Amino acid sequence: MTRIPPLLAVLLLGLALPALAQDNPAEQISTDIFGPRHPVDEAYGAYQMGYYLTAMHLALPRAEKGDAAAQTLIAEIYAKGQGVAQNPERAAGWYQLASRNGDRLATFELGMLYQDGLGVPRDRARAAQLFQSAADAGYIPAKYNMALLHVEGIYAEPSLTRAAALMREAAEAELAEAQYDYGVMLLEGAGVAPDPAEGARYISLAAEQGLIAAQIDYATLFYLGQGVTRDLDAAASWYRRAAEGGNAVAQNRYAKLLAAGEGVTLNLEDAAMWRSLARRQGLSDAALDRMLVSIPAEALARAEERARFWPSEPPGTASANADPTDLPAIDEPILPSPMNAENAPAPAEEAAGDPAVDAPETQAP
Amino acid sequence: MAPQLYLITPADPDPAQFPRLLMAVLTGPEIAALLVRRGTLDDAGYEALAERLIQVGQAAGAAVLLEDDVALVRRLGADGVHVTRGGVKAIREAIAALKPDAIVGTGNIRSRHDAMSFGELGVDYVMFGPLGGAADPQASELAQWWAETFEIPAVHSTPDADIALIEGSPAEFVALSDCIWSTEDPAAALRGFDRAAREQA
Numbered sequence: 327m328t329r330i331p332p333l334l335a336v337l338l339l340g341l342a343l344p345a346l347a348q349d350n351p352a353e354q355i356s357t358d359i360f361g362p363r364h365p366v367d368e369a370y371g372a373y374q375m376g377y378y379l380t381a382m383h384l385a386l387p388r389a390e391k392g393d394a395a396a397q398t399l400i401a402e403i404y405a406k407g408q409g410v411a412q413n414p415e416r417a418a419g420w421y422q423l424a425s426r427n428g429d430r431l432a433t434f435e436l437g438m439l440y441q442d443g444l445g446v447p448r449d450r451a452r453a454a455q456l457f458q459s460a461a462d463a464g465y466i467p468a469k470y471n472m473a474l475l476h477v478e479g480i481y482a483e484p485s486l487t488r489a490a491a492l493m494r495e496a497a498e499a500e501l502a503e504a505q506y507d508y509g510v511m512l513l514e515g516a517g518v519a520p521d522p523a524e525g526a527r528y529i530s531l532a533a534e535q536g537l538i539a540a541q542i543d544y545a546t547l548f549y550l551g552q553g554v555t556r557d558l559d560a561a562a563s564w565y566r567r568a569a570e571g572g573n574a575v576a577q578n579r580y581a582k583l584l585a586a587g588e589g590v591t592l593n594l595e596d597a598a599m600w601r602s603l604a605r606r607q608g609l610s611d612a613a614l615d616r617m618l619v620s621i622p623a624e625a626l627a628r629a630e631e632r633a634r635f636w637p638s639e640p641p642g643t644a645s646a647n648a649d650p651t652d653l654p655a656i657d658e659p660i661l662p663s664p665m666n667a668e669n670a671p672a673p674a675e676e677a678a679g680d681p682a683v684d685a686p687e688t689q690a691p
Numbered sequence: 692m693a694p695q696l697y698l699i700t701p702a703d704p705d706p707a708q709f710p711r712l713l714m715a716v717l718t719g720p721e722i723a724a725l726l727v728r729r730g731t732l733d734d735a736g737y738e739a740l741a742e743r744l745i746q747v748g749q750a751a752g753a754a755v756l757l758e759d760d761v762a763l764v765r766r767l768g769a770d771g772v773h774v775t776r777g778g779v780k781a782i783r784e785a786i787a788a789l790k791p792d793a794i795v796g797t798g799n800i801r802s803r804h805d806a807m808s809f810g811e812l813g814v815d816y817v818m819f820g821p822l823g824g825a826a827d828p829q830a831s832e833l834a835q836w837w838a839e840t841f842e843i844p845a846v847h848s849t850p851d852a853d854i855a856l857i858e859g860s861p862a863e864f865v866a867l868s869d870c871i872w873s874t875e876d877p878a879a880a881l882r883g884f885d886r887a888a889r890e891q892a
Contacts, residue, residue: 390802415841416807422840423803446840 378409414445486517526553558589598629693891720885
């Protein structure tokens with residue numbers, strides 16, 4: 327083996343020295359390229375990765391010293407029971423500390439605990455104070471809650487105007503519930519000048535975010551042509567989204583549209599499946615039942631079977647898919663007739679597809 | 692709401708004189724609880740002192756608490772125990788042995804986490820601050836936090852308490868010790884606190 331010549335050794339040492347001073351060359355390179363690092367919240371990092379007990383362990387010493395972020399983190403862990411038994415009392419204790427140290431999320435969450443009487447005695451006046459201070463600090467969900475309190479008018483000054491202003495702020499910040507409620511306020515002219523088109527627009531934003539109540543109302547606006555151009559296809563499509571989200575009212579209404587062939591290709595079997603799903607949630611509707619009196623027993627049985635497995639397909643439908651019956655063009659029907667239903671076998675393919683999307687083609691003539 | 696008074700005996704009382712002094716102090720104001728401090732006494736000394744002071748305290752209508760020794764509480768017929776050592780385990784044992792007939796309180800709280808862990812065991816109160824000596828600057832803040840958030844009563848112990856503390860104390864109980872015994876006339880000092888508490892109420 328060759329020995330390193332002394333000079334080279336000195337050079338190597340000389341080169342090594344700056345790196346030693348940095349204690350880690352990788353750190354040095356990282357700093358050179360990306361700039362100095364921000365301090366990392368290791369407790370929060372552990373929390374995000376799901377290492378809740380590690381997060382707690384890292385956060386506790388900081389929390390005892392008055393670090394608001396660490397206190398909130400521990401409160402969240404206890405509030406949600408992540409890796410520890412759920413403990414709303416302790417959550418309230420830590421939120422209280424963090425809130426005093428100026429953490430607005432903690433102030434808001436503590437307000438929620440007082441509002442619901444979880445871990446602390448129920449105290450809606452105190453909850454309102456906490457929401458107010460979190461709202462003043464700019465925390466959006468607190469603004470939304472304050473808007474609701476101004477509508478209620480017991481724990482905050484009754485004022486629809488203030489409610490609407492706060493609701494609008496929360497809606498602009500893209501809080502889905504606020505978009506929906508502000509949209510409804512615009513439709514009704516509650517605290518703001520009525521503006522159905524703008525109201526429908528806000529409701530659509532909430533619907534797009536997946537808020538089911540907004541999806542149902544948006545569908546209804548399309549059905550009635552309120553604030554938007556009347557559009558049965560769009561109505562059916564939004565009812566369908568909400569129905570697929572599991573909402574019984576939407577399931578019932580989508581079933582009616584299917585049974586009447588309004589905005590969607592008439593399909594009694596699909597209608598019966600959604601009726602069955604809505605019924606399971608306790609929603610029965612004589613009007614829908616009358617629309618479905620003519621459904622063939624076989625189609626009804628298939629519908630009930632599909633409802634049993636919903637949102638999956640019943641086992642064995644794959645073979646049915648392999649041999650799809652011809653889809654008859656249904657041009658004329660608005661009212662279902664026994665003849666029609668017999669002729670409409672409603673192949674599984676259609677059920678699995680998106681009839682709302684197919685609808686315009688079949689209805690075009 | 693004005694806090695109630697909780698009295699802590701001095702660390703090294705003269706066993707011959709103190710019971711009489713205590714009797715004089717307790718003739719006036721109403722004290723919710725009296726804690727017989729152990730200080731540097733050995734078991735026999737503490738037992739002898741406790742036996743005398745239980746009689747004096749109970750005669751004055753106060754609940755008399757002893758430090759840590761659950762067996763002694765039962766033997767002498769005291770009203771409860773104030774647990775300062777042994778953490779969760781000691782508190783659990785005290786609760787199992789004494790509740791619901793007698794009081795179990797806890798002190799020597801080193802952290803917020805401790806306070807919550809002890810509090811949820813079902814103690815009757817949580818004390819913040821030392822029994823005597825130098826006051827803990829954090830105790831007031833902790834007591835306030837506790838009283839605002841938790842249903843279990845807080846005892847705020849400040850050896851250097853002055854009457855102003857009574858006003859605006861958020862804790863359900865204020866514990867008094869050196870601020871009474873180091874004065875010329877402890878009975879008058881306690882009457883002063885009591886008056887302040889009544890004016891508050």
